[in-house]
Amino acid sequence: MAKSSADDEELRRACEAAIEGTKEKIEMSIRVAKSRGIWGKSGKLGRSHMAKPRVLAISTKSKGQGTKAFLRVLKYSTGGVVEPAKLYKLKHLSKVDVLTNDPSGCTFLLGFDNLRSQSVAPPQWTMRNVDDRNRLLLCILNICKDVLGRLPKVVGIDVVEMALWAKENTPTITKQQGNLQDGPVAASVAEGDTKVTVERELVSQAEEEDMEALLGTYRAFSERLKRELQALEAANVHAILESEPLIDEVLQGLESASNCVEDMDEWLGIFNLKLRHMREDIESIEVRNNKLEMQSVNNKSLIEELDKLLERLCIPSEYATSLTGGSFDEARMLQNIEACEWLTNALRSLEVPNLDGGYANMRAVREKRAELNKLKTTFVKRASEFLRNYFASLVDFMISDKSYFSQRGQLKRPDHADLRYKCRTYARLLQHLKSLDKNCLGPLRKAYCSSLNLLLRRRVQTLLRFRRHMLKCLQFSFHSLWTRVPFFAHFMCFEVPALVPPGNLANGSKTGPNDDDNDDDLGIMDIDDNDGNTGKRSADLEALNESLRDLLDGIQEDFYAVVDWAYKIDPLRCISMHGITERYISGQKADAAGFVRILLDDLESRISMQFTRFVEEACHQIERNERNVRQVGILSYIPRFATLATRMEQYIQGQSRDLVDQAYTKFVTVMFVTLDKVAQADPRYTDIMLLENYAAFQNSLYDLANVVPILAKFYHQASESYEQACTRFISTIIYSQFDRLFQFEHRIEDLMYTITPEEIPFQLGLSKMDLRKVVKSSLSGVDKSINAMYKRLQKNLTSEELLPSLWDKLKKEFLDKYDSFAQLVAKIYPNETIPSVSEMRDLLASM
Template structure:
């Protein structure tokens, strides 16, 4: 608070002698104060006293205040200071004045008159004193002689004093008069200030009232549009929308809370509430009828696309409802209950339509897969189903099957085995399924996204209703042009739809920006498509029952749609992701079934084994899977590893169980085929398995060669085993020939039993036996024969080594040479 100094009447210090921090200021009212200290109180009172002395004519009174506080502070004089040693006297004595020229000449004249003025200062001072006494006496006589003049001077001084008193009285009179004038002027100034404030307040009040009336004024045309507007025509919709905006501006007007208590404001607000309720009721009734009418058009929509594997688009229904988008936002802000009820009506009616369409659509797809539908109508304008006529040596992967000849006895594998899934007709059907599945997913995606985009815009699921006022104010902003309302009522219906439909509804669909959808959007979509996930799962189950291979196509196709989805949080993406989980389980089940089929494989024991059926089928499986799985390679690699490990173990089981074909032959041929398959795949995750297959093949080849070759020169082999035994027992090699059982004569006798003809006959018998064991499908006969040749030559070389070591200089040698052996092996191979 503040006061004018002239309004202060007096200050009460409470007690002039006793120290107290309390004091009172008397204006029109008495204000009691408490200083924080006596020093602060004294400083404040002294300051007030000085200001009043300087500026006020009528000064306030000071009561109970020490007089020392009301005295001028006089700066002490420095004349009495005694200069210290070294001080500058001219600085200390500020009143010192130098002698003038006349005074110097008079002083010199006086000193010249006294000869001893310089030499005898005392006599000079005494002389001066005498002269001063003479002058004082002369002055006294002169004054006494001029007494009359003094009396005249006194009279003049008395007259002057009287005149001064008279002037002072006149001045006091003038001062009192001016004091009255000053008080009157101050009063006039205060009145002028009050008048200025009053006028300013009146102006502000007038402006506030004008602003209030402007904000709460709804024109008659808007009221008429709200009460009697035609919501069935574009022009009427536009007028009602503008009227709703105007009403909303009035309802949301920024008014001071105190003004809301005015009777007129309350009455106007009640009027607006009635208008809002009336228009909301008529708008809700009209939109309710529109929603019900659209939901009842099932027969017409379905009949239009009957027989086509195509989901009916809802462009027309969206187009018809688009002009009401801003009114729906107004309804959401003004009457949330009616808005929620309309939302339920829309979802209830449209869900029936979508449920029927999707069920019929998926049923037609199932009929196509079962061969009962019109396949030529799968995709209008394209011939996607010529693949059903595919025949020859090319499978659905577009590459040769690379399968080799199969024994008829190998076709007795269990029905779930993958060997039954590789025929040309089955491959064509699978490619048909792939096309149908892609068509199903491609048709569902635009329909669901279009409906989701429409619901987001029409029901304003992603907008905050609190910002409705800002949206109304920015209707002309290009950033908000997606409200889809015509800005010019002069547009015709056709012009309006052409101008707004493409730029409004599907422009956002074409955008690559991803939107994070909230739970409200997904909830509404789940109500519009209540059975989509269930129907899609049913389709997946049917397809999986038709052919387990379909799970591979579904896994890849569904994975592509999930990965390429623009809106990762949309209802459709979540639904596809859920279906993808089920498909992944079916795929894992399919792989497990293949493993179980491999484990349960039984091979005929009456015929030679050859390539086991599951090894041959794995080749077909891998050829198809490599092209099918362009994505989700992780799932395929895991399946590969499971199947290969199972095949490894089951090859050994079948080889051990088969009685007609040697165990080593079965393992050799099948590991060789498996190595060839894995090498062709060039899959890094199967590199260890490829190396293991190669190792096992080489081990089995060596084992079979050794076993099959056996002892072609039996007696010779027995003889040299005995020789090696004697050497091992400690007999010197050159002394072995002196023993009776291993003499040179016995050695020559044994060698004569194996002439050239006998050796060749034994080799031919061995070739026929190998040929009987090996299958033509894998074509390893030449490989085994070359391996046998190497082993036989090693035995012969060993016999020659022992002869040279134990029978030196005996001249004994085999009746055939290494070249003869090579020629025999070559002739036998060429003859067959």
């Protein structure tokens, strides 16, 4: 076992050197680790909660007929030298608490009843092992008992455990107590006395006698149980011997039954042989019957397969007509869809595994497959040409019809119902074209995006002309973009993850009463059996975003122009635009809308940049106050900020607060820094300038701080700075009139650390005569001095509404200081008379 630090003579000598000159003797010194528990202040984390190495030293000091005991805490300096840190008197030790949340049991608390601050958690002391802990605690307890005549309360440690440890480690304790014998404490404490003291405190003589009596009773009861067990075993053996005739009778019955079983086994062997011969005959008959039945079944299946193959090789005439030369009008689309479905199924039925591998290379099958592929190529070419022309003509028609757009004086929400209805007619056709030939979708997507881009840009530009309703126009425009994405992805057969319904955004509310919640619902289902292919989905996701670039090309420039225009009219409109943009971005997280999200991200960045520009310019205007000539009273930007914050809150409208809170932080930081610089320009009026402006800041933001958390934070910060400035200002005024009085008090307080109160009146400048001179010069015309303080306070303040509260603070502070002075005089100069505290209180109340 490692040597205990309590036996380290070098450590003891270092501790004695650290307290040299105090006339104290080190009784024990031991290394510990200091830490703070969970009761520490929540705001101070980090280094304050780390374990720190310390040395605990128990020392004694003889004074007259008595002895004083101390607990010293020593720390290591930068050079590793032990130096005093804290001093505790053991007479105030009220509690020793071994913490149960430490499994090792090496951590404990020492509670002192004279600590001023109970809100700060007492330090936790952690020993290297339990032996060191017991050694230190026993030393403390013995000194408390011998020197003070009492023991502190001990919590969290087993008394029996301490007794056993003390009994086993008597030499160690004796050595420690032997150290005490050299001092003024334990001249009568011998080695045997120490052992008896520890055992007597933990287990009394009466308790020891009771335990010995209980052990004797237990031994007698155990002997009695052993005797009874032997008697029962003898009785069981006797009973077994008496039952021998019954056992013989049972054995005879078992032998007779065994003979009967042997006879039965011979009969069963004979019958088993006859049954095996019969089973062989039956199996031979079944084999012949199975061969005949299998031949019949195979012939029937062959006839059915030939009938199915002939059916697959036949092309119905009505389908052939639709695929090669039919019309694509809406009235004929049902027949075209049926022909596509038949062609798709026919092609699949001639492919393995839908068709048996033995049929795949038959001449008839190969010729029919070539004929079907020719039909497919012809139909895909005709349908693609029709759809390209149809997209262009549909967009031209909608652009020429003014009813689709908002007109002057009438803001109209974009309606996609007509376009969705017309496209739904051909959505199923596109699904079948994808199944027949996926390569045809690329040109069709290009044609659709090129045509629809004109319509979308026209709609967005028309909406954004209504600048009086800018926010609703942006909302309509964003909604139009989002609803186009799922519709376009579904209509053009992209295999991408499902999109969030466009009307249900992050806040769960709809953007308008006529939301197109089902813009991507075309009334169709995906007919591709391979939609679960992950690689295919990834490729289609990239293709969808490329198509969205073509579909929405140029729209971002229209949005940028609106943002720039709104900033010129009123920079605060950027708040509402930023909130709407952020809500639409957060409401759609699907990767299928990646390009739209990038577009809105760029727009959000531009809005943020414009608003940041406004904030920087406003902060620059605030900082210009620092370069102006000397200013007094309330700075102009304090009330202006309250007005600005009120307007900014009106523009938030329930949107995200991040942008506005960041602006508040920048504004208030610059305001407070600038205020401090302006106040420091003339040190005579620094505190007056600070307290008046911080008070104005609180008064102007009181209502907003109750509902805006970030402003509440700055409100409390201003309140703290106001109180600090008030305290400094009031102290300056008080000391300007009563400096000599309170300086006399400070001199007395400084001497009380080194000499006794009885010796102070004999010190130079602190005699009773000096006290009378100070009291006479300071308090002979105290009413005039108090009146002078009020006049100075009134003269320096420019905000008259602060005068009553500051005057009350000044009177209270002065009365507290005078009360402290009066108590000190009564203690040091008990026979001297000065005006009482109550007289001074009445005088202040009358003024």
